[in-house]
Amino acid sequence: xxxxxxxxxxxxxxxxxxxxxxxxxxxxxxxxxxxxxxxxxxxxxxxxxxxxxxxxxxxxxxxxxxxxxxxxxxxxxxxxxxxxxxxxxxxxxxxxxxxxxxxxxxxxxxxxxxxxxxxxxxxxxxxxxxxxxxxxxxxxxxxxxxxxxxxxxxxxxxxxxxxxxxxxxxxxxxxxxxxxxxxxxxxxxxxxxxxxxxxxxxxxxxxxxxxxxxxxxxxxxxxxxxxxxxxxxxxxxxxxxxxxxxxxxxxxxxxxxxxxxxxxxxxxxxxxxxxxxxxxxxxxxxxxxxxxxxxxxxxxxxxxxxxxxxxxxxxxxxxxxxxxxxxxxxxxxxxxxxxxxxxxxxxxxxxxxxxxxxxxxxxxxxxxxxxxxxxxxxxxxxxxxxxxxxxxxxxxxxxxxxxxxxxxxxxxxxxxxxxxxxxxxxxxxxxxxxxxxxxxxxxxxxxxxxxxxxxxxxxxxxxxxxxxxxxxx
Numbered sequence: 001x002x003x004x005x006x007x008x009x010x011x012x013x014x015x016x017x018x019x020x021x022x023x024x025x026x027x028x029x030x031x032x033x034x035x036x037x038x039x040x041x042x043x044x045x046x047x048x049x050x051x052x053x054x055x056x057x058x059x060x061x062x063x064x065x066x067x068x069x070x071x072x073x074x075x076x077x078x079x080x081x082x083x084x085x086x087x088x089x090x091x092x093x094x095x096x097x098x099x100x101x102x103x104x105x106x107x108x109x110x111x112x113x114x115x116x117x118x119x120x121x122x123x124x125x126x127x128x129x130x131x132x133x134x135x136x137x138x139x140x141x142x143x144x145x146x147x148x149x150x151x152x153x154x155x156x157x158x159x160x161x162x163x164x165x166x167x168x169x170x171x172x173x174x175x176x177x178x179x180x181x182x183x184x185x186x187x188x189x190x191x192x193x194x195x196x197x198x199x200x201x202x203x204x205x206x207x208x209x210x211x212x213x214x215x216x217x218x219x220x221x222x223x224x225x226x227x228x229x230x231x232x233x234x235x236x237x238x239x240x241x242x243x244x245x246x247x248x249x250x251x252x253x254x255x256x257x258x259x260x261x262x263x264x265x266x267x268x269x270x271x272x273x274x275x276x277x278x279x280x281x282x283x284x285x286x287x288x289x290x291x292x293x294x295x296x297x298x299x300x301x302x303x304x305x306x307x308x309x310x311x312x313x314x315x316x317x318x319x320x321x322x323x324x325x326x327x328x329x330x331x332x333x334x335x336x337x338x339x340x341x342x343x344x345x346x347x348x349x350x351x352x353x354x355x356x357x358x359x360x361x362x363x364x365x366x367x368x369x370x371x372x373x374x375x376x377x378x379x380x381x382x383x384x385x386x387x388x389x390x391x392x393x394x395x396x397x398x399x400x401x402x403x404x405x406x407x408x409x410x411x412x413x414x415x416x417x418x419x420x421x422x423x424x425x426x427x428x429x430x431x432x433x434x435x436x437x438x439x440x441x442x443x444x445x446x447x448x449x450x451x452x453x454x455x456x457x458x459x460x461x462x463x464x465x466x467x468x469x470x471x472x473x
Contacts, residue, residue: 038074040103042066042085050087050107052159058082058094065156088135088158135159135213139237142205146254146323148348148358149201150208150234151175160215169321169350170358170388172201177215177230188230189223193380193455196226200234202384202451204344204362206250206327209237236380238366239331239338251326258318258351267310267404275302288427289405292412309407309422313399313436316408321349336370354440356391360384374461382453392443398436403429408437 042053049070056063057077066072074083079099086092090107097103135158147153149172155163162176177188190197214231223231265273274282279302286305290297294308327344342364350356361384368378406429407422416423419441424433 035076035078036099036101038077038083038097038101038103040072040105041070042072042087042105042107043070044090044107044109050090052156053085053087053090053105053107054157055105056084056086058084088137134215135161137211137213139206139208139210142208142211143250146252146325147205148323148325148346148360149173150203150205150211151200151232153205154211158213161213167351168391168393169348169356170201170360170386172199175232177213177232178228186229188232189226190232190234191223192234192382192453193236194457195453195455197453200232202360202362202386202449202453203234203236203382204325204327204346204360204364206325206329206344207236207342207362207364207382209235211235236364236366236382237329237331237340237342238368239333239340241333241338242335243332243338245330245332248329248331249327250329251324253322253324256321256323256349256351261314261318262400264312264314264400265404266312267307268305270404271305271307272303285403285428286405292410292427293405293407293422307405309405311402311404311406311408313402313404317353317395317399317436317440318351319349319353321351323348338368340364340366350389350391352391352395352440353437354391354443356389358386358388360386376459378457378459380453380455382451384449384451384453386449386451388447388449390445390447392440392445395436395440395443398434398439402433402436406433406435408435 042050042055044050049066049068051066051068051070053066053070053072054063055065055072055074057074058081062074062076064072064074077083077097079097081097083095083097083103084092085095085105085107087107089110091110093105093107095103095105137154137158141157142150142153145153148170151163152165152173154161155165155173160177163173165173175188176186187198190200192200192203212233212235214227214233271286275286283302286302286307287297289295289307289309290305292309295306297305299305325344325346327342329340329342331340333339342362344360344362344364346358346360346362348358350358363383364381366378366380368376370376402424406424406427409420410416410422410426411420413420413423413426419438421435421438423435425431
């Protein structure tokens with residue numbers, strides 16, 4: 001009978017432990033269940049599926065666009081999140097998830113946006129009166145995304161326009177408006193304030209007031225054969241009449257980091273893969289690496305060998321890069337004149353861990369003046385100076401090929417100068433293998449570019465306004 005209280009205490013202690021484990025399991029399960037996948041379809045009020053609608057989890061970078069059937073799948077969405085749904089020409093909606101797994105969305109037209117005046121090849125028209133496929137993008141859209149070029153900021157935002165970013169500092173993206181043509185050149189025509197250009201990489205996003213993308217032949221007919229791949233019309237910022245000088249600043253500092261990087265084998269995994277495949281063919285390379293850089297192959301089982309050299313070449317080649325952009329604009333005007341001036345500076349480091357970057361300084365000015373009631377003159381100008389330090393992109397392939405059992409540096413490498421890099425041929429590999437860091441570092445290529453965009457005009461009204469045709473009762 002004396003043992004019964006102890007037995008009771010043990011049972012109580014066991015039940016407490018069981019209860020605690022159950023609570024922890026419930027908490028862990030609820031934590032995992034806090035996010036879910038959300039699917040659905042986006043249509044207009046007539047039930048037509050909308051392609052390329054942007055759906056973003058508010059306050060995050062987690063977003064997708066709808067497919068050809070208007071469908072979307074958004075992963076890892078918190079149960080209490082808010083979805084921001086936006087599409088050009090439609091009203092932006094904010095929708096609470098509230099634990100739902102399926103959310104079908106109906107977007108309504110933005111009537112105010114349809115009343116806006118759109119610049120097209122042969123003049124201007126109201127958006128609601130247009131039948132041609134023309135997309136207008138405001139300057140605010142371009143500055144909402146940190147990017148070095150205006151077209152890069154449009155990636156995934158304009159339906160029917162395929163934009164593939166290069167990733168190298170200062171390099172513009174590949175832009176296809178009307179698909180891949182039968183000729184090798186599928187670049188669209190860029191028209192900046194009436195001047196023709198092959199690209200607009202020299203422009204700063206903050207200097208653009210709006211862009212009109214003309215997608216079909218009828219909208220771009222005035223430009224002839226050069227418009228075969230579509231036309232992008234850019235209007236730079238202007239001043240406003242009867243406005244005091246308005247000073248605006250826009251800037252950001254951010255970092256860039258490679259994502260979804262291919263995972264490479266470490267030294268042990270590399271040895272296991274090759275030696276299990278053909279021990280006699282590859283064992284010499286591994287023993288030479290151990291003799292030269294340290295480690296041990298004393299164990300008869302190669303699975304237990306150790307290596308002094310163990311490099312992940314992608315980790316050695318990559319870095320977190322800085323990007324920063326600053327722009328200052330002054331706009332204003334009087335009864336007869338409007339003006340806009342600005343300056344901007346952009347700096348971008350490359351993610352390859354060597355000297356590769358892009359610097360750009362821009363100056364912009366615009367003046368429109370009513371010299372008389374029949375004469376209007378004006379000037380638009382952009383001066384751009386950029387410097388680009390180009391990386392050796394072959395280093396990425398070398399990093400993929402180079403064995404991890406090669407040391408980054410080898411003090412005994414008498415052939416190495418000025419840096420004594422490790423070399424694959426020192427452990428018996430052929431000349432098809434290279435140290436990728438040496439490949440990247442011993443490469444020097446830079447570009448400096450000066451570009452001037454200037455446009456003078458005079459507009460003369462030969463027929464006075466009083467003589468214009470009017471409706472008569």
